[in-house]
Amino acid sequence: MSLDHTAEKPQDRLAAALSEDLARVDALIRERMASRHAPRIPEVTAHLIDAGGKRLRPILTLASARLCGYAGDHHIRLATTVEFIHTATLLHDDVVDDSAQRRGRPTANLLWDNTSSVLVGDYLFARSFQLMVECESLRVLDILSNAAATIAEGEVLQLTTVRNLDTTEATYEQVIRGKTAALFSAATEVGAIIAGAPEAQARALHRYGDALGMAFQIVDDFLDYGGAGDGIGKNLGDDFREGKPTLPLIRAVAAASPDERAFWERVIERRDQRPGDLEHAMTLMAQHGALESARATALEWTATARGALDALPDTALRAMLDDLAGYVTARLS
């Protein structure tokens, strides 16, 4: 990372600016995660919710509501809602990923893990749903129900892209919108809506969240081929090994010679991978400028996110959201 580590990260500055709201979100998370009847629920969720702790999505909702001048309480509920939806998604992803990693390996206590993940995820979805109903805004419910459908559809769509070299950029875009951008854009838009912001501001915050999420996921996918050891918890080549077509791969395949195509068919479609294959894939990506062009696409989304903020009041919070968008792609340099 070429960033100045003496400067606080934009997300930390946002968290500091919103610290009172965030403390209320944390309290509401603990309150609503509890179950009178099933104490196992907070045991499972506490682990997840205390662990990550970045609270990026709730911060987006709180910042959007405040930026639009909101002075009520509902943004706390909505920030909690988006964190619950995010956590539920992670729990269900565990089941999906667990299954994928299990191939050919004996597993221990999978029963408990799968069962808890599915059911506690469902519980958090239901709790998030109750919280949003409490805000009594049909518009907010419409936005969040549409986001939930986009997320679920994207997850299923992703299954059909694995080991599929014919995956298009349009399909990839739908997958990552479901995986990341749909919840980001819902998080920012509901902040504006609950604040009663003008349509133009609500649309702008939706666009900001969407573009931020797209940039965020493309960067994540880029780093799978070019970002060893940046501490984000992803191992170099994970997507490659799983046969997941992401932007650098899709672009390298589009430019492939017949010999190169045969290589991609072997390693991705048939998942017949040998030592040196990941390195060779990265060489092909570099030769065809696929990594560089994926980076450029991420930067375009960042520019879209920043541009969307022009429609919002020029405040310190807006500047922090602007910095946040810049920071997402700064991980690429």
Next chain:
Amino acid sequence: MSLDHTAEKPQDRLAAALSEDLARVDALIRERMASRHAPRIPEVTAHLIDAGGKRLRPILTLASARLCGYAGDHHIRLATTVEFIHTATLLHDDVVDDSAQRRGRPTANLLWDNTSSVLVGDYLFARSFQLMVECESLRVLDILSNAAATIAEGEVLQLTTVRNLDTTEATYEQVIRGKTAALFSAATEVGAIIAGAPEAQARALHRYGDALGMAFQIVDDFLDYGGAGDGIGKNLGDDFREGKPTLPLIRAVAAASPDERAFWERVIERRDQRPGDLEHAMTLMAQHGALESARATALEWTATARGALDALPDTALRAMLDDLAGYVTARLS
């Protein structure tokens, strides 16, 4: 079954009376189950939705709305909503049950099954959520979000009761309310609410659905010990083998002598089961009148369901709902 097989079942008579509405529900199910981006979704759900085909829960919503004089369209959306929630629950149960049955056995293509079940279930939840938002009634959303939480909480609670001889009747009641009655009562109540029925009628239909669901589940649990070959697809002794405490077992354990308690601890808590154990369990249940008293409890719930209908207009539909409640416990005789 001691029923007269020349007489149509109450549920079939309800389906006939509501056939136009039900055809619209079926069309809406097909329309909303479709996914532009992920054709795999209707493949998975078509199997489930075409299969069962009883449509009991949608029938409850349609009948309740019509009974309260509704003449609009939203009851079609709400009936589809409850069927989607039910199907999503079944899909997620598959993962849970699959895991349980897997113990010690090698499994094939579990990856595909678990993944599809979780993600397509999530997709149906999201679709049901969109459908209910389209009805633009915060009251309906409140009822359904609370039902979703009760269902999820009941599922998790059930996990903690397995192999647990200290499970109380109160806990059992919460489990089966989540498992069955919560969606039944939401299905009937939202029919009344969308029709703009008076509070007393909405409350009565909630009570009817809840009591019908409780009777339905207690009968199902009873038949696990006393209803071989009634064609409902459950094998005698399934709950026993899984160590699930249901009403007959809870009551037999409550009346157990020290020797009998030792038997229950071995077969349920330690799940050390030998040939003849199921028969011995059934003998103990009979000796302590546990099966007979579970039957009496189911009949009480049926009486509650029927009594609740007094608050509704005295029409042919009401008579069919009354017959339906009677039919649920007729499976016991």
